[in-house]
Structures are given as structure tokens and as C-alpha cells.
Amino acid sequence: DPLTEMYGLSFYLQYLAKWPEYFMVAESPSGTLMGYIMGKSEGQHENWHGHVTAVTVGPQHRRLGLANKLMKGMEDLSDAKNCYFVDLFVRVSNSIAISFYNKLGYTVYRTVLQYYSGEQDEDAYDMRKALTLDVNKKSVIPLPSPVHMEDLDY
Numbered sequence: 001d002p003l004t005e006m007y008g009l010s011f012y013l014q015y016l017a018k019w020p021e022y023f024m025v026a027e028s029p030s031g032t033l034m035g036y037i038m039g040k041s042e043g044q045h046e047n048w049h050g051h052v053t054a055v056t057v058g059p060q061h062r063r064l065g066l067a068n069k070l071m072k073g074m075e076d077l078s079d080a081k082n083c084y085f086v087d088l089f090v091r092v093s094n095s096i097a098i099s100f101y102n103k104l105g106y107t108v109y110r111t112v113l114q115y116y117s118g119e120q121d122e123d124a125y126d127m128r129k130a131l132t133l134d135v136n137k138k139s140v141i142p143l144p145s146p147v148h149m150e151d152l153d154y
Contacts, residue, residue: 015040015053022050024073026057026066034061037070041081046138047153050078050131052088071104079131085139086131089124091116098125105129109139111146 015038016023022039035057043049052074057066078086089112090097106127115124123146130137 012038021077022074024070026061026070028061034058034064035066035070037074039074041078041083043153046084046134048083049128049139050074050081050083050086052086055088067100068104075129075131079133082133083131084134085128087126087128089115089126092123092125098127101127107140108142110143112152113146113148115149 019038019040022041023036024038025036026034028034035055037052037055039050039052039054041048041050052071055067055070055074057064057070075086086106087109088101088106090101092098092111106129108125109128110126112124112126114121116122128140130140134140
């Protein structure tokens with residue numbers, strides 16, 4: 001999938017070692033990997049949150065609800081860890097993913113300028129979904145202006 005970020009093996013192993021509970025897979029009955037999600041919890045106080053680093057489902061396994069289940073697992077785990085919200089970053093051009101996240105209750109919190117680098121830099125949306133602890137949904141009130149990478153606080 002060209003829109004799924006790819007990382008080096010050491011990056012995956014670092015996540016697996018530090019946040020094993022945030023690494024979930026969907027397997028077929030025969031053991032074939034159908035999809036995965038990886039993330040972490042980070043921040044402090046009312047910024048304590050779950051973060052979706054990557055989620056993907058193989059093309060032949062899409063439209064089965066697997067991504068919904070993986071996201072729900074991430075949200076439930078983050079809720080159990082008393083996180084205020086779950087966030088993720090998505091390319092502003094990835095309208096299919098943005099629509100999917102909107103259907104799950106995520107909203108655009110802010111635009112991060114030049115978040116993705118490559119042949120052509122691209123902005124990202126920081127999308128968030130408030131969890132049980134954020135009763136007043138303060139964590140998802142959109143910021144009025146875009147931010148730069150160096151302005152991000154975790």
C-alpha cells in the first residue's frame with residue numbers, strides 16, 4: 001500500500017519492546033497476516049494519549065471490518081490506560097483514510113505543515129478522538145492555525 005508508512009526493522013522492534021500491548025495483528029485462521037496496528041501512549045496530564053503510529057490491512061482483506069476492529073482495540077486499550085484521547089497523523093491528500101477516520105469519530109485537530117518528507121513534502125492532519133476521561137472533549141477542539149513539526153508537543 002503506497003500510503004502506508006514503512007519503517008525499518010529496528011523501529012518496529014523498538015515499539016514492540018517498549019509498547020507491546022499497542023501492537024495488534026489480525027490473522028486468518030491459517031495464520032496469514034491480514035493487517036496490523038501499532039502505537040503507543042505518550043504525553044502528560046490532559047495530553048496523555050494513545051497514538052496510532054501505523055494501521056494497515058492487506059488489499060485482499062479489506063472491506064471486512066478489520067481496520068475498524070484494530071482501531072477499536074487501540075481505543076479500548078488507550079481508554080483502559082486512562083488516556084484522554086487517541087490521535088493519528090494522516091496525509092492531507094489521503095481522502096479515503098480521512099473519510100474512514102471521520103466515520104470512526106475522529107476529527108481534524110490541527111494541520112501540521114510539511115509533516116511528511118520525500119520527493120514532495122506534504123502536510124498532515126492530526127486527527128483525534130476523545131476518550132471517556134475527556135468528558136468535556138477539550139482534546140479535540142480544533143486549533144485555529146497550522147503548526148510546524150517543531151511546535152508539536154507530545
